[in-house]
Amino acid sequence: DADVTQTPRNRITKTGKRIMLECSQTKGHDRMYWYRQDPGLGLRLIYYSFDVKDINKGEISDGYSVSRQAQAKFSLSLESAIPNQTALYFCATSDKSGGAYNEQFFGPGTRLTVL
Amino acid sequence: GQQLNQSPQSMFIQEGEDVSMNCTSSSIFNTWLWYKQDPGEGPVLLIALYKAGELTSNGRLTAQFGITRKDSFLNISASIPSDVGIYFCAGQFSAAGNKLTFGGGTRVLVKP
Numbered sequence: 001d002a003d004v005t006q007t008p009r010n011r012i013t014k015t016g017k018r019i020m021l022e023c024s025q026t027k028g029h030d031r032m033y034w035y036r037q038d039p040g041l042g043l044r045l046i047y048y049s050f051d052v053k054d055i056n057k058g059e060i061s062d063g064y065s066v067s068r069q070a071q072a073k074f075s076l077s078l079e080s081a082i083p084n085q086t087a088l089y090f091c092a093t094s095d096k097s098g099g100a101y102n103e104q105f106f107g108p109g110t111r112l113t114v115l
Numbered sequence: 116g117q118q119l120n121q122s123p124q125s126m127f128i129q130e131g132e133d134v135s136m137n138c139t140s141s142s143i144f145n146t147w148l149w150y151k152q153d154p155g156e157g158p159v160l161l162i163a164l165y166k167a168g169e170l171t172s173n174g175r176l177t178a179q180f181g182i183t184r185k186d187s188f189l190n191i192s193a194s195i196p197s198d199v200g201i202y203f204c205a206g207q208f209s210a211a212g213n214k215l216t217f218g219g220g221t222r223v224l225v226k227p
Binding site: 004040041042043044045048058090092101103104106107108109 | 119121124145146148155156157158159160163165203205207214215217218219220
């Protein structure tokens, strides 16, 4: 079974609709992240959470919100979707940093299309 | 914010060829990472570099952390068809926690 799962895997929606993307992990990691991927731009950080009570904005948080329901669950919401939010969205997890880099493990992605 | 320029944006490989790609940054990083993304999947870590000048190998992959801490390269030797995918460099600066800055990716394709 996958350690980091994302639902749905694909979603097509209309402008103005509210959308929630969900991420679950069984790795027992404290840290979780949401990224979006656009062609040629790599992955850009939307929000990250270092534990259940710690939520932080990333590079491109406008138009998004998140909820860390439990250590294992981190949801991303688009309150009112717009076409330029069409992208591939990835959730990732990592253990607490002990100084050196702690590997981030990525989910399989959610392809979101906003018409 | 920090910018990572990754080149080339895409390349074609022929089986058996060596290929290379690189990343340059406007700022220094403490850690450089190289990820690979296969179609329909999330990125998977290939190599992590923790020290300026470090040269690290993982099978047919070799990566180096530049002396200036602002660049890194990845070489793939004797490429095979399963090397196709998108390769991303990423940098991390320890004062920024565990946050990563990603390059735009290099798409590796097989020559027709």
